Amino acid sequence: MSTETKTPxxxxxxxxxxMLKGLVRQQMFIPVAALLALVLFNLIADPSFFAIKxxxxxxxxxxxxxxxxxxxxxxxxxxxxxxxxxxxxxxSGGQDISVGATIAxxxxxxxxxxxxxxxxxxxxxxxxxxxxxCCVVSMLFGAFNGVLVAYLxxxxxxxxxxxxxxGRSIAAWINNNQLPIISDPVFSYAGTFIPxxxxxxxxxxxxxxxxxxxxxxxxxxxxxxxQAVGINAQSSRLNGINPEKIKFLAYVILGLCxxxxxxxxxxxxxxxxxxxxxxxxxxxxILAVALGGNALGxxxxxxxxxxxxxxxxxxxxxxxxxxxxxxxxxxxxKAVVVIILVVMSAPAVKAKLGSLRKKNGSxxxxxxxx
Amino acid sequence: MQEGAVLELRGISKFxxxxxxxxxxxxxxxxxxxxxxMGENGAGKSTLIKCxxxxxxxxxxxxxxxxxxxxxxxxxxxDAQNIGISTVYQEITLCPNLTVAENMYIGRTKGSVTHxxxxxxxxxxxxxxxxxxxxxxxxxxxCSIAVQQMVAIARAVDMDCKVLIxxxxxxxLDESEVAKLFNLMRDLKARGVGIIFVTHFLDQVYEIxxxxxxxxxxxxxxxxxxxxxxxxxxxxxxxxxxxxxxSGIKEQSDASVDMGSVPVLEAEQLASTAGIKPFDFSIHKxxxxxxxxxxxxxxxxxxxxxxxxxxxxxxxxxxNGKPVKIRKPLDAMKNGIGYLPEDRKxxxxxxxxxxxxxxxxxxxxxxxxxxxxxxxxxxxFADEYIKxxxxxxxxxxxxxxxxxxxxxxxxxxxxxxxxxPVYLIxxxxxRGIDVGTKTEIQKLVLQLAGEGKSVTFxxxxxxxxxxxxSRLVVMRDRKxxxxxxxxxxxxxxxxxxxxxGEAQ
Numbered sequence: 001m002s003t004e005t006k007t008p009x010x011x012x013x014x015x016x017x018x019m020l021k022g023l024v025r026q027q028m029f030i031p032v033a034a035l036l037a038l039v040l041f042n043l044i045a046d047p048s049f050f051a052i053k054x055x056x057x058x059x060x061x062x063x064x065x066x067x068x069x070x071x072x073x074x075x076x077x078x079x080x081x082x083x084x085x086x087x088x089x090x091x092s093g094g095q096d097i098s099v100g101a102t103i104a105x106x107x108x109x110x111x112x113x114x115x116x117x118x119x120x121x122x123x124x125x126x127x128x129x130x131x132x133x134c135c136v137v138s139m140l141f142g143a144f145n146g147v148l149v150a151y152l153x154x155x156x157x158x159x160x161x162x163x164x165x166x167g168r169s170i171a172a173w174i175n176n177n178q179l180p181i182i183s184d185p186v187f188s189y190a191g192t193f194i195p196x197x198x199x200x201x202x203x204x205x206x207x208x209x210x211x212x213x214x215x216x217x218x219x220x221x222x223x224x225x226x227q228a229v230g231i232n233a234q235s236s237r238l239n240g241i242n243p244e245k246i247k248f249l250a251y252v253i254l255g256l257c258x259x260x261x262x263x264x265x266x267x268x269x270x271x272x273x274x275x276x277x278x279x280x281x282x283x284x285x286i287l288a289v290a291l292g293g294n295a296l297g298x299x300x301x302x303x304x305x306x307x308x309x310x311x312x313x314x315x316x317x318x319x320x321x322x323x324x325x326x327x328x329x330x331x332x333x334k335a336v337v338v339i340i341l342v343v344m345s346a347p348a349v350k351a352k353l354g355s356l357r358k359k360n361g362s363x364x365x366x367x368x369x370x
Numbered sequence: 371m372q373e374g375a376v377l378e379l380r381g382i383s384k385f386x387x388x389x390x391x392x393x394x395x396x397x398x399x400x401x402x403x404x405x406x407x408m409g410e411n412g413a414g415k416s417t418l419i420k421c422x423x424x425x426x427x428x429x430x431x432x433x434x435x436x437x438x439x440x441x442x443x444x445x446x447x448x449d450a451q452n453i454g455i456s457t458v459y460q461e462i463t464l465c466p467n468l469t470v471a472e473n474m475y476i477g478r479t480k481g482s483v484t485h486x487x488x489x490x491x492x493x494x495x496x497x498x499x500x501x502x503x504x505x506x507x508x509x510x511x512x513c514s515i516a517v518q519q520m521v522a523i524a525r526a527v528d529m530d531c532k533v534l535i536x537x538x539x540x541x542x543l544d545e546s547e548v549a550k551l552f553n554l555m556r557d558l559k560a561r562g563v564g565i566i567f568v569t570h571f572l573d574q575v576y577e578i579x580x581x582x583x584x585x586x587x588x589x590x591x592x593x594x595x596x597x598x599x600x601x602x603x604x605x606x607x608x609x610x611x612x613x614x615x616x617s618g619i620k621e622q623s624d625a626s627v628d629m630g631s632v633p634v635l636e637a638e639q640l641a642s643t644a645g646i647k648p649f650d651f652s653i654h655k656x657x658x659x660x661x662x663x664x665x666x667x668x669x670x671x672x673x674x675x676x677x678x679x680x681x682x683x684x685x686x687x688x689x690n691g692k693p694v695k696i697r698k699p700l701d702a703m704k705n706g707i708g709y710l711p712e713d714r715k716x717x718x719x720x721x722x723x724x725x726x727x728x729x730x731x732x733x734x735x736x737x738x739x740x741x742x743x744x745x746x747x748x749x750x751f752a753d754e755y756i757k758x759x760x761x762x763x764x765x766x767x768x769x770x771x772x773x774x775x776x777x778x779x780x781x782x783x784x785x786x787x788x789x790x791p792v793y794l795i796x797x798x799x800x801r802g803i804d805v806g807t808k809t810e811i812q813k814l815v816l817q818l819a820g821e822g823k824s825v826t827f828x829x830x831x832x833x834x835x836x837x838x839x840s841r842l843v844v845m846r847d848r849k850x851x852x853x854x855x856x857x858x859x860x861x862x863x864x865x866x867x868x869x870x871g872e873a874q
Contacts (some may be wrong), residue, residue: 136627138391194751218742219740219742220739220740220742221735221738221739221740221741221742222733222739224723224727224731224734224742225723225735225739227720227723227727228720228723228727228731230719231721231722231723232716232719232720234716234717235711235716235717235718235719235720236720237679237698237699238677238699238709238711238718238731239699239731239732239735239785240698240700240703240735240736241735242698258667288850299721299722300722300723327815
C-alpha cells in the first residue's frame, strides 16, 4: 500500500552507504531506478525524445504531440489493468491471464450495444448505457474467474486459462463475427481527444482510475483484508474475514478494470479486431505488478509501485519503437530489459547488493585510519 | 578444544538491524551428554542454533568440531549436515506432500539415481526401531503433528550425526511420546552423540539433561551442571528477576464467581464437522475454566466449535441465557468471544503484516470493511498493547514474523484483548514460550477473570491449568469424559479421569 513506502524519519547522522542501502530496500527502488535509467538513456541518445509540441490533428483541434505524451497515453490501459492485477495477485497468489481476451469481450459488448443487431455505423444507444452494460458483463466474467479461484480453489492460472482460450471467440460471437465500425466522432473521444482539450483522454481516465483506487484503499479495508488473505487465509478467517469473498472481490474489481480498458481500446479505433486487440496485455500487466516489487505469490502489495511499473513498461516499449526496433523483434528486446529488471529486484540479488555496500562502507574508515 | 568436547562455539555474535541477537556467546558440548539450552523468548537460543547450523551467517566468532583441526566454516544447513550436525526444529520443516521415507532421505541420496526400494526399506527399519507409528509410503501430511516431529527426529538420527540439535521437540508431543523420545535420546547418548536440547519445559530439562547453558538477552549467563542447579535458581537466572506468586492471586478471583447466575455462555449438545461427540459446556462471569486431555482428545475442536472455526453440525449456544447463532468466526466475535488458536504460525499470525496490523486486525474486522482505523488510531492501539504486554519489537511497523515466538503470541493476545471480549478462549497460549511470559500470561488470565471476563484456558501443562482454572473439562477420544472442580482439582484426579473410569 502507498503508506508503507514512506521512508521513516531517521537520524541525520547515517552514512551515505547506509542511506543507499535503505534506498535499495525500498520497494519503489526498482521501478524508479528503471524509469531513471530509461530517461537517462533517452537524454543521452536523443534529447528531442522529451520534446512536446502543440500541433493540430486532422479535425483542426489543438493536440499535444511527443513521445512523452505517447507514453502516458498508451500506458493508460496497462495502468488500469495493473490496478486490478495487483489486487488479484495479492489476494489469490496468482494471476489472471484472461484480461486480454476479456478486453476483447468488453469491447465487443460495447460495439454490439451501440451498433445493434445489424452492425449499423450510427449509434443505436447512448454511450453510457453501452458502457454500463459492458461493465456488468466484464464483472460477470471476472466473477466467473473469481468463483473458480476462490470457491472451487482452482489455481488462478489454470482457472483463467479458460477465458484466455475462449475469450476472443466469445468476443467474435457476440457480434456474429462482424467488425462493426462506429462513425460518430463522439465515440472516439474516450480513446483519442475531446475537441478543445490538447491532452489525450485516456490519460485522464487512467488518472481517474488511480485516484479511485487510492481513495478506496484509504477509505476501506480492501488493502488490509487483501493482504491478510494473501498472506494467511486461514488466520484471516479466524479473525472474521471471509477469504473467499475477498478473492472473489479482487477478480470482480479486475473485471471492472477490464471494462474501462476495453472501452478505451475500442474507442481508439472506433472498431475492434478480435484477434489483435489488447494482445499479450496480460503479460505486461503481470510484469507491471512484478516490476513494482510485489510478490507474485501474493501477500503484501504496493499499488503505487505497480502503477509506476506499468508506466515504465510503456516507456520501454515506446523507446524501442523510437529507435526503429522492428515490431516483431520488440518482444525480444523487451525481454532482455525485463530480465535485467527482474533479476535486480530478486531478493537474493538485493541481499547481495546490500552486503556489497556494507563491505565498502566498512572498508572506508580503515583507509582513512591508514 | 576441551577434553571430551565434540563441539565448541567461541565468541559467537549475530546482529540484526537494530537488534544484537547474540553477543560473544560461548558454548561447549561434550560427547554423550544432553545439554539443555535455556532462556526466555528472544534470549537468542534459536539464533544461536541457526548460526550453528548455517541458516544465518554468524557475524563474529568461531565454531570447532571434534575431528577438525581448524575452526569449521558452516555456510549452509547442508554443510552442517555434512560435518555431522543434525537439527530438528521447533516448527516442522519437512515437506508435507512427500512420503515419510522421501522426507527422511531427501537431500541425502548420493548421485542422481534414487533406490526407492532401498530407501523405503531403510526408512521402515528406523521407524520400527524407534517405534514411530508411520509407514514409509505414507504421505507425511496424513500423519499427526507429533508423528511428523518424530519422523524429523528419525531423519536426523539416521544421518549418523555427532551433534543432534532438538529445538523444542516436545512442544507438540504428549507424555507417552515424550517418554519415547527420551528413551531414544538416552540411547543416542550411550552411543556418544552430543545432544543440544532446547525446551521450555523445566520438568523435561531436569529429567534428561546433564548440563544447562542459560542465555539472556543474547548474552551468556553461564553453564551449569544440573545437580548443582536448583529449579528456582535456574528460573531466576533465566529471567534475571524473581517469579511472582501466582497461587495467591487465584484464591481471590475464585471467590468472586457466582456459579448460580446465568452462564455467560452455555453450549448444549454442540458438535462440529471436526468429529467431536456432542458436548455440553458452560462458563460463568469471571470464571476461568479449561479443557484437558491428551493430544488429539478433542479439546481444541471443542473450542473451535464454540467460536465457529469449524462448522457446527448440531447443538445450540446461549449467551447470557439468549440463544445466539454462531456460524462463522465473525458471529462469535460480534457476540464478544475471542479465540487465540492453538497453532500460532498457521492460524494466529498474519506473517508479513506489521505488528500493528496484526494487533488491530480483529477489532478492525469487527468495525467493518468501510470503516478503517486512521493510521494514528491504529498506532495508538498498537503502542498501548506493546507497552502493556511488554512486546519486544523494534517498532509497531516491524513485520510480525521477525519477532520471537513468545512476542508473536503476545501480539495475538493483544489482538483479542483489544476487542474487549466478554469471553476469551486461549488455546495453548503458552506453547513454545519461556517461563517468564508463561507466568505473565497466567497472571493476565486471572486478572481478566478478576475484571469479570470469562476465560477458557487450554494447556498441555497440567500445572498451568491447575494454577489458573477453577473447573476442568476432561476429554478422551473426542468425547467429554468428566468435569473436575474444587477438591477434585489435582494432578492425580486429572490423570485418573483421562486414563479411564468416569469421574462421577
